[in-house]
Amino acid sequence: AVRITQSPSSLSASAGDRVTITCRASQDIGTYLAWYQQKPGKAPKLLIYSASTLESGVPSRFSGSGSGTDFTLTITYLQSEDFATFFCQHYYNYPITFGGGTKVEIK
């Protein structure tokens, strides 16, 4: 199974900051990677798919990059509503696996 290592597991940031979260796959997964945002008690929300394609309606301050084994989610100019937990997910093959999550907290 493809293992996904996500880092950091948590971070503290202020509104207006630039935040970077990384995921590393244990094997080449091409660009079969998605990013989700989850707020407490809610379902995950799709942000980015195919490693870098922004889902419709998602603010442009979110961006994704990478291919192969190394991927990055960047949030430029962090907003108050962005404080949440973020997960990456590969969908290259089965079993699908998720990164462990990154909790973005207010500094």
Add this chain to the structure above:
Amino acid sequence: QVQLVESGGGVVQPGRSLTLSCTASGFTFNNYGMHWVRQAPGKGLEWVAVIWYDGSNKYYGDSVKGRFTISRDNSKNTLYLQMNSLRAEDTAVYFCARDKRETTGYRSWFDPWGQGTLVTVSS
């Protein structure tokens, strides 16, 4: 609008069975692969199972293989998860999620997700 609503969660004793349902609306259900994903309290996301749009293929995560069965009734726009031999470590919120791409069950990201239903396995 596109909506998924899970039901059937609750408290169940170890070793017993439970069936979850996910009712879909707002889209052509039989055009999409469907998944179950779970999240233990305070933990990350764990993919559980997938069923192809036409039911032709099913895959399971290693931790549930042989105990859980995914199925669908396209005439009722409903996805199911039959869970047998439940263990304490199966305690989680169970989400259903739809493939974003149509007429496949392969290499698609998930959107949307349901709101989840809590399963607690405890004596």
